[in-house]
Amino acid sequence: MTNFWENLKQPIFAMAPLSGITDSAFRRVCKDFGADLVYSELASTTALAYNPAHTLELVRFDPSERPYIVQLFGSNPDHFARAARLVTEQVRPDGIDINFGCPVPKVTKTGAGAALMTNLPLAREVIRSVIENTPLPVSLKVRIRVKDVRLPDFLDYVGDLDIKAVMVHGRSLAQRFSGPNEIETTRKVRENFRGIVLANGGATSAEKGMELLRATGAHGLGVARGALGRPWIFRELKGAANGGPCTVSRWQIIQTALGHARMAEVLKGRRGLIEMRKHLCWYIQNVPRAGEIRKKLAAVTSMDEIEEILETIEYEA
Numbered sequence: 001m002t003n004f005w006e007n008l009k010q011p012i013f014a015m016a017p018l019s020g021i022t023d024s025a026f027r028r029v030c031k032d033f034g035a036d037l038v039y040s041e042l043a044s045t046t047a048l049a050y051n052p053a054h055t056l057e058l059v060r061f062d063p064s065e066r067p068y069i070v071q072l073f074g075s076n077p078d079h080f081a082r083a084a085r086l087v088t089e090q091v092r093p094d095g096i097d098i099n100f101g102c103p104v105p106k107v108t109k110t111g112a113g114a115a116l117m118t119n120l121p122l123a124r125e126v127i128r129s130v131i132e133n134t135p136l137p138v139s140l141k142v143r144i145r146v147k148d149v150r151l152p153d154f155l156d157y158v159g160d161l162d163i164k165a166v167m168v169h170g171r172s173l174a175q176r177f178s179g180p181n182e183i184e185t186t187r188k189v190r191e192n193f194r195g196i197v198l199a200n201g202g203a204t205s206a207e208k209g210m211e212l213l214r215a216t217g218a219h220g221l222g223v224a225r226g227a228l229g230r231p232w233i234f235r236e237l238k239g240a241a242n243g244g245p246c247t248v249s250r251w252q253i254i255q256t257a258l259g260h261a262r263m264a265e266v267l268k269g270r271r272g273l274i275e276m277r278k279h280l281c282w283y284i285q286n287v288p289r290a291g292e293i294r295k296k297l298a299a300v301t302s303m304d305e306i307e308e309i310l311e312t313i314e315y316e317a
């Protein structure tokens with residue numbers, strides 16, 4: 001089985017996993033704007049082990065999204081083993097990622113997500129279970145610190161396992177999703193870890209992303225909230241890294257929002273359009289009369305309504 005990580009041109013710009021957001025429609029939009037790699041939403045290994053239909057549906061993808069990684073969470077090595085086999089055989093992504101960063105109490109109280117980083121022997125068992133049950137490359141999404149466990153020590157403990165890549169959220173569990181990115185730890189991981197290292201946290205613009213890349217020396221970036229309503233951040237990052245066009249006009253923004261909504265409807269029907277409401281509000285955040293338009297978009301239920309509302313936006317920037 002090929003290790004796609006080795007074939008990616010660096011710097012690698014990945015759309016990081018966002019539960020409730022990085023569904024197939026959004027991932028395709030990010031790919032269209034140049035994302036090198038996309039992740040699924042968080043998928044429960046317990047659900048995959050016992051009642052997989054809904055979760056398998058959640059992680060389905062289109063070949064145009066490749067390379068595509070399915071991210072798993074849980075705390076039971078046996079569930080991880082079964083989930084890894086099922087995903088490998090029935091979903092056929094390019095890689096499997098294990099979540100060690102989720103701070104949500106519903107997840108951590110079961111010993112999963114960030115809580116799994118504090119139980120070194122169990123974390124090791126989980127990683128080993130996945131590696132032994134899939135030929136696909138396995139990666140981790142980690143935080144720089146969870147309680148008294150520091151990432152470099154965590155990686156030392158599991159470092160002999162065949163982990164191909166890590167995405168480092170440069171914040172501790174206590175910081176959750178805000179506050180400064182602790183650059184130093186990611187730089188240390190980059191120096192000592194033998195696989196690919198993606199820096200994550202705070203890449204809210206191409207400038208900030210390039211600064212994070214430079215400061216950490218990472219092989220690439222995981223962009224999360226910076227792509228919400230701005231999936232062209234990948235084009236901007238590519239432009240900053242390699243040259244090339246990177247601006248988008250207001251007309252393109254509206255066409256992107258419309259294309260995204262149409263795809264959401266094709267893939268999920270009316271539910272897709274309801275879920276689109278938040279994306280639509282993010283897309284139009286910088287257009288004139290955004291507040292007024294947002295109120296209307298937050299209540300849409302059909303593609304006709306979306307088209308009608310977006311048509312009222314002037315194309316000239």
Ligand SMILES: Cc1cc2nc3c(=O)[nH]c(=O)nc-3n(C[C@H](O)[C@H](O)[C@H](O)COP(=O)(O)O)c2cc1C
Pocket residue numbers: 016017018019020041042071099101102141169177200201202203204222223224225226
């Ligand atoms: C709404 C939301 C959902 C998230 N879902 C996931 C997830 O499913 N898996 C994961 O590893 N991280 C998840 N994250 C964390 C992001 O991938 C990322 O690590 C974090 O937002 C920091 O990056 P940013 O500053 O670029 O947003 C989520 C973050 C947010 C805000």
